[in-house]
Amino acid sequence: MSLRDAKTGKVTKEYSIDELRDAAQLMRGHNLVALCAAGSGHAGGTLSIMDIAAALYLRIAEHDPKNPDWPDRDRILWSAGHKAPALYVSLGIAGFCPLDDIVTLRKLGSPFQGHPHWLKLPGIEVSSGSLGQGLSVAVGMALAARIDGKKHKIFCLMGDGEQQEGEVWEAAMEAGHFHLDNIIAVIDCNRLQIDGWVKDVMQVEPLAAKYAAFGWEVLRIDGHDMSQIVDALELARAVTGRPVVILADTVKGKGVSFMENQPGWHGKAPNREELTAALADLGLAGRIPVDDLLAKAKHWQTEASHALETHAPRYSRNLWWNARDANQIDAMHVDMEPTRKGFGRALAECGGDERIVCIGLDISGSITIADFYSGKPERARRWISMGIAEQSATAAAAGLAREGKLPVLGSYATFSAARNLDQIRVSICYSNLNVLVAGAHAGVSVGADGATHQALEDLFAMLGLPNMTVVVPCDAIETRKATRHLLLEHVGPKYIRFAREATPIVTSESTPFVFGKANVIRLRAENRDFVSAFETRLAEDYSDECEDLSIIACGPMVPEAMRAAWILKQEFGLETRVLNLHTLKPIDVEAIVRAARETGIVITAEEHQIGALAGRVSLVLAANPTLYGVPVIASAIGVKDRFGESGAPWELVKVFELSAEHITESALELVSMKKHAAEHLVTA
Numbered sequence: 001m002s003l004r005d006a007k008t009g010k011v012t013k014e015y016s017i018d019e020l021r022d023a024a025q026l027m028r029g030h031n032l033v034a035l036c037a038a039g040s041g042h043a044g045g046t047l048s049i050m051d052i053a054a055a056l057y058l059r060i061a062e063h064d065p066k067n068p069d070w071p072d073r074d075r076i077l078w079s080a081g082h083k084a085p086a087l088y089v090s091l092g093i094a095g096f097c098p099l100d101d102i103v104t105l106r107k108l109g110s111p112f113q114g115h116p117h118w119l120k121l122p123g124i125e126v127s128s129g130s131l132g133q134g135l136s137v138a139v140g141m142a143l144a145a146r147i148d149g150k151k152h153k154i155f156c157l158m159g160d161g162e163q164q165e166g167e168v169w170e171a172a173m174e175a176g177h178f179h180l181d182n183i184i185a186v187i188d189c190n191r192l193q194i195d196g197w198v199k200d201v202m203q204v205e206p207l208a209a210k211y212a213a214f215g216w217e218v219l220r221i222d223g224h225d226m227s228q229i230v231d232a233l234e235l236a237r238a239v240t241g242r243p244v245v246i247l248a249d250t251v252k253g254k255g256v257s258f259m260e261n262q263p264g265w266h267g268k269a270p271n272r273e274e275l276t277a278a279l280a281d282l283g284l285a286g287r288i289p290v291d292d293l294l295a296k297a298k299h300w301q302t303e304a305s306h307a308l309e310t311h312a313p314r315y316s317r318n319l320w321w322n323a324r325d326a327n328q329i330d331a332m333h334v335d336m337e338p339t340r341k342g343f344g345r346a347l348a349e350c351g352g353d354e355r356i357v358c359i360g361l362d363i364s365g366s367i368t369i370a371d372f373y374s375g376k377p378e379r380a381r382r383w384i385s386m387g388i389a390e391q392s393a394t395a396a397a398a399g400l401a402r403e404g405k406l407p408v409l410g411s412y413a414t415f416s417a418a419r420n421l422d423q424i425r426v427s428i429c430y431s432n433l434n435v436l437v438a439g440a441h442a443g444v445s446v447g448a449d450g451a452t453h454q455a456l457e458d459l460f461a462m463l464g465l466p467n468m469t470v471v472v473p474c475d476a477i478e479t480r481k482a483t484r485h486l487l488l489e490h491v492g493p494k495y496i497r498f499a500r501e502a503t504p505i506v507t508s509e510s511t512p513f514v515f516g517k518a519n520v521i522r523l524r525a526e527n528r529d530f531v532s533a534f535e536t537r538l539a540e541d542y543s544d545e546c547e548d549l550s551i552i553a554c555g556p557m558v559p560e561a562m563r564a565a566w567i568l569k570q571e572f573g574l575e576t577r578v579l580n581l582h583t584l585k586p587i588d589v590e591a592i593v594r595a596a597r598e599t600g601i602v603i604t605a606e607e608h609q610i611g612a613l614a615g616r617v618s619l620v621l622a623a624n625p626t627l628y629g630v631p632v633i634a635s636a637i638g639v640k641d642r643f644g645e646s647g648a649p650w651e652l653v654k655v656f657e658l659s660a661e662h663i664t665e666s667a668l669e670l671v672s673m674k675k676h677a678a679e680h681l682v683t684a
């Protein structure tokens, strides 16, 4: 069994039970060092799965680290993609990649992405991170093996909270129906998920009876008893005629006293002191060269930052947010707060309205939907936890709305506005029901979690749905106003999109926010306080000032557009009309047409694949007869038809060319084109 030379078929290394126990502890240690170096990631679930991972990679699975694509290898799928660091240390200890390299976890350019991407690292079988999909992929692989007459096994690792996804049960039914005895599923039953105990969030037990009812062989073991793990996996290999599931009872945070059974350690990394304490708890003090590894991580970061800065456009002064000039004076002072905070504030304020019902999707604290009920026990009966079940929850929201309630549901935008797209389309939009869908943590600025968690396509779908209203506010203050408006004033399907990272506050309580109407933002004077140097008016109250160009932006790209206006004025003497197009649907046609007609240059800026904002603006321009014969040139800032990746939020803003400096670069190009065209006309 186990690690083999694919060419000769010989076993290259055999691990005893004791060696496996020791390896699992060492893997836990390396896992925590990588998390510490990354500053983020999932400690709890990586520690609970580690004994199983050690047994699988080092003893049970037949694979060859030197030949990761060996066609007859066993496949190990990590449906629970957030446990990526446990996957990486498994690959490292088995010899697929250098164990020491894993310390670059979640950093820009690292193959060790926040969630696994099979195209980045040999040994990863599939990309994952959106829960509940792995078992379906396993079914596909198992069917392929059957068609090809192959004998290898497909292992699929899942969490117990993950069992709340309906897709898991579709796959369980399929595997049972097709008698896929080449599938061995392992469920890490640590009884916790993000919002608390699985039994409280959404009960999944009795899992044994459920899987048995779907035609599976069920084994239940202590997931930290190495002999039991090995025996169960070996037994599972021998089962014929039906798929096998191993329910492994585990402890979240296993091995580290202050992490065990603590929900707070689900998605958290230890700091340096906590790491030292954790390694001592694991009995690893002195066994891992922690300082060398952390130095390696630091070096990687330095190189990545250097490469990034070398390629970034730069002008004579550094005008980055809160940059300091040579006299140590804040050149671009702004306060920062995540837009998501405004969402929570509005829910806390408006939640007294008895019609409002908030739906939890197991990410309630960080997207701030929990602010609806926190400290307000009288709202508890209007807080409904649905667990990790975005599709059903969306249709349930439609049911609540049909009965006169005002449901609000939210998750990472990619799960609340993509995973459940057909439910939004048919149950909410086609029925024209009054549901507020919140797309949180949108855009690349989610950062280190990587591509699977960076919604960059949600607006295409939301804008394309009849009856849907779409608002993308620019800062926390505007998010609060927009949420209040959508909740209490607007009746119908509605989508609000906001972000995770702290971004500049560029509006105030007195800044106009009129649903469906754009604001014009103009730089008036250089001021030490960035925001007060600008004046904001409703676009319809604004008179043309013959600016050189317009930048039309939404969401956190509005502050970037304002900073670009500053750079353009200070460095190049150009005047910019910034349009804050917070409402994308219905769109302010008049403001867009005027900006185009009056300035002749339109640049759109969106933290999304190019086209949600750019496409809508282009349509407005192309379809407006008053622009016939008017010369307008345009460009679009946004993500250029590629997936996101891991990195620090502001690094990614640069990598994906979304910064004010990139907007400036595009503006200068268009201004020079406009100038040449004008000169050409004069000479002609």
Ligand SMILES: Cc1ncc(C[n+]2csc(CCOP(=O)(O)OP(=O)(O)O)c2C)c(N)n1
Residues within 6 Å of the ligand: 044, 045, 046, 048, 080, 082, 129, 130, 131, 132, 158, 159, 160, 161, 162, 163, 188, 190, 192, 193, 194, 252, 266, 361, 362, 363, 388, 411, 415, 419
């Ligand atoms: C479709 C989807 N919804 C939400 C999330 C966010 N999320 C990441 S981990 C997690 C909790 C998983 O709980 P569980 O399966 O029990 O794993 P464990 O507790 O072992 O980490 C959630 C909700 C996600 N990654 N995918």
